[in-house]
Amino acid sequence: MKKRNKLKILNDPIYGFITIPNELIFDLIEHKYFQRLRRISQMGLSYLVYPGAHHTRFHHALGCMHLMQKAVRVLRFKGINISEEEEEALYVAILLHDIGHGPFSHAMEHSIVNEVNHESISLRLMEKINEEFNGSLTLSIQIFKGDYHRDFLHQLISGQLDMDRLDYLKRDSFYTGVAEGNVNSERLITMLTVVDDALVVEEKGIYSVENFLLARRLMYWQVYLHKTSIVAENLLIRVLQRAKELVEKGEELNASKALSFFLKNKITSENFTPAVLETFSKLDDYDIISAMKEWSNANDFVLRKLSSMIIDRDLLKIKVKNKPFLSNKKENHLKKIKEKYEISDEEARYFIFEGSISNQAYHLNKQNINVLYKSKKIVDIVKATDQFNLEALSKPVIKYFMCYPKYKH
Template sequence: MNKLKIFNDPIYGFITIPNALIFDLIQHKYFQRLRRITQMGMSYLVYPGAHHTRFHHAIGCVHLMKQAVNVLRFKGVTISEDEENALYVAILLHDIGHGPFSHAMEHTIVKGLSHEQISLLFMEQLNKEFNSSLTLAIEIFKATYPKKFMCQLVSGQLDMDRADYLKRDSFYTGVAEGNISSERLVTMLNVVNDSLVVEEKGIYSVEKFLNARRFMYWQVYLHKTGIVAEQLLIRVLKRAKELKNSGVELESSYALNYFLDHNIALEDFNEDIVKLFSELDDFDIISAMKQWQHHTDFVLSNLCKMIINRDLLKIKVKTKKINKDRLQKHLQKLITTHHITKKEAEYFVFMGTISNQAYMPKTQNINILHKSGKIEDIAEASDLFNLKALSKPVTKYYICYPKEKL
């Protein structure tokens, strides 16, 4: 009984821990680390309230999964006790592999590794510690479990992950347009032919969900200031790695120092590397940048000062491709003013693209179950004219360069 604790969550109110295994996983140091990983990376530089963590989010996902299991069972869907527990474990640990500041670290601290791959490594390690009690959860997480709808609850167009983060991120940023009725969406779920469907009366909730997702991506997740801050952070680590490789000493935590010194790829991850990665969090990066802003290296010190003092690069976002002449002009100006090399100037002057697709019908569509028993894609079932437009990817182009003075 002592392990069935209650969390007071600002989004859903009181959340109970479903069983002792979930409690023990939450208590594990690998999961407690998520208290030190910001859910929205550098977005707090735009939305001051966005300081909530991956820990908050994972607990919220378990709450929604509990509701989904109850709803589906009530509607006659067979979910065994083992499958129920596996669903809770899979959704609890789905983000455990996130590095510091969430997505910014994915291709800098480790080489070409996504957080999903690292999450799987953590889950396999925990499975050894917990006497193989996570085996079924790992199958669901990898989408290899025969019951397809269970895999969709963990990772799909209408999964518990998205149902929580949209509502939670909207709350903490104060962006009301992103607020969705997660609980109503979950209540409308059903299973037909082993696939998740939404009952017809939930069609407007799905429309709101897709519109909210589009809005949150353009206004929050892909906000231009957030983009430039994240790019600067990526460049800080890239420069630090470059300096370390050329023999320059840099002060940082033991864990961060190790990942800067070594190029770690998927095949390099063993028990010790997983343990070392678990020691990395936002605080390692922040404290390193506070040290590095005083470094003699022009590039590293200026990049760190920009983030620490929120004095970022200018960013222009366009719907059409940006002329490369503009890039060259800004590069040349920086090289001349500060007497630096082209390679150094490219840390401060660069172009890129951002894209968003609110609904991806080709990968995994959202099906509406009509009262007649007919199943139809949301884009066809909805009378909202813009839903088909949401199915098309939208790409924008940006250029970043320094303000008048570095």
């Protein structure tokens, strides 16, 4: 029988050619859990704002692995000892770090799956794959969880300057066309080294780190926290909540088998069994989109209207302010919407809601980004930089929003 070539080269619009380093990585990419990421959008409903933002989590995971290959080469060149087992474990951990994301996962985590975040689902899926692969992911899982004795390996996967952030900022900037997010990930990786088992940036990389943190802040305000994206995501949360509410009352709603399961059952971390995990692994963006297309003809006014708003991109209006809204504002809108649609108070609340958004580009005292000077002194980036605004970037900025229908006069 002809042996299959597993050392493939993939073409990526960001980095050019990405190589699959070994057979284990190839087999993981081929696995159905990983292939599902082709059907999970990296940026949820952001394409309603930026038409190019249709890239997937599959795309992103491969980009992260490519950057990790660069990081390993750079660190080894600088004399940092990384064994072959540790190298392979890093590639596996970064490749699978997002495998637990559901369709529009932040909306799902607030509606039909309770108290179970995508990180814990990623871990469960990795442990399931580990059983199938006879324990060959054990070291990767240790590093992913931060249980391995060499801290810097975990920092490369989950830190304030990890391969995940270096890829998604560059990739999301490319696909949205928002140039402010374009970070020089290759230079940042070239500036990395390890001191006392912790990742540090060489002094000459200070300006690249400044640019990275500023890009992160701008991408949050311009893209991830764009007001239209906030409306769309909040509408989707309410679509799923309303669908779940109706199903609990005994209504039959058209939806895929996997989505129906989550609408009919209350899923928490306690009852997230292997069977539930398997059902979760069947969910992707197409389940949600096709359900909303069906529900835009539903008998229930609220579900019909909310679904149509997303499908037809006829969204609610949104106001964003630096201070919380006065309570009478919401009450006035509620009164108007009840009269306009002739619906109950409870139903009207699906169309008028408020919340807050927070942007913090850098977290002090949480796996800090430290700078290594030629004198061997190590200083936090906020103290090392002459940019006053970096200290400001480490303070959370909170804004308040209110969404309500457009009233045609």
